[in-house]
Amino acid sequence: MNIVFVEPHFPKSQREFVRALAEAGAFVMGVGETPAEYLDDQLRSWMGHYEQVGSVTDLEAMTHVVRRLQSWVWVDRLESTIESHMMPAAMVREATGIPGTSVHTTWLCRDKPSMKEALRAAGVPTAASVAADDVEQIRAFAAQVGYPLVLKPRDGAGAAATSRVDNDSQLEEALGQFGHGTTSIAVEEFVEGHEGFYDTISINGEPALDFASHYYPGVLEAMRTRWVSPQYIATNRIDSGGLYDEIREMGRTVVQALGIQTSATHMEWFHGPKGLRFSEIGARPPGVGCWDLYSAGNDIDVYRAWAEAVLYGHTDIRPTRSHSAGIIALRPDRDGTISHYSGLEDVENRMGRWIIDAHLPGSGTPTQPVANGYMANAWIRMRHPDYDVLRTMLDDVGSSVQVHAH
Structure with missing residues (x-):
């Protein structure tokens, strides 16, 4: 082909x-x-x-x-x-x-208010949202739904240009940051709860391969707090039922409601006091090297599975679920240039067998802003057969390794 x-x-x-x-x-x-x-x-x-x-x-x-x-x-x-x-x-x-993938489906996957309207009609639980064209609409939505709220570009990706506001004064400040040239933004109810994502390679409207991952902490906090060493972990427990069955059913409904046929998908979700809530979707693979983690944790080549789906409409590749796999971002202690690391040798001696790979920019490398994401500066990727053990190890790396800058 x-x-x-x-x-x-x-x-x-x-x-x-x-x-x-x-x-x-x-x-x-x-x-x-x-x-x-x-x-x-x-x-x-x-x-x-x-x-x-x-x-x-x-x-x-x-x-x-x-x-x-x-x-x-x-x-x-x-x-x-x-x-x-x-x-x-x-x-x-x-x-x-x-x-x-059609223009209409692509638009639904990028325009967040239209996406949520289509999914609510299909019975998918989502946060209350509105596409606001002027500040009075936003103020009226805030009065109706209450705080906290999340403001974001209608077609933004991830946490880019996203703001959480907790009161009227923060709302006015956030509106000022969007600027007078902004014609429309998405305003959503803030959903309390644990945050994760669900990824598929879908073929003819059905998820053929799927993976679930968890953020620690949530994305907004991770992208705005320097002292946090954020991580996400792709679990090998997706076949264990419970919440994962709910996520899978939600994902299948989303794929079909938006008209996605043969494509990679990346869906964000929350789970908390109000139960499972869908956040947003991209009709594309996840970023931040996520497929590398899926490949390492499942003894497969996810890229090859995607290629076979695209070319032939099927793939015989199946994940083993042998390991959970995760990444931890290591932030410099300040903006500037990297001077040195501490704690690396200790981590390698204690946990080296579980390290997949690492990116450790050398001395003199300019630092990148925290908001640039998980792979902006230093990072380490690991895997382990037990999800809870892996999470403990990643926490250990985050507290043990320091990236020093001057």
């Missing part, structure tokens, strides 16, 4: 999708922003053809390139895996007659 893959070079994890497609038998045609001469030999070897464009979100340029490729060969699929690329890719598919 002939596959157009959007942006094969950046970020670094993109190459894994290209590799998997090539190994599964696809003729891969990459379209990206990096000049061809800057691509390394290995990445080139996985692609039969590569085209450079000024921007992969430029609809006119992308449509032109894809139509030119269609004049040479039959194009079976066009795939993208980055949130900001999803809508342009869907629009190009629609303009060129290539199968894949």
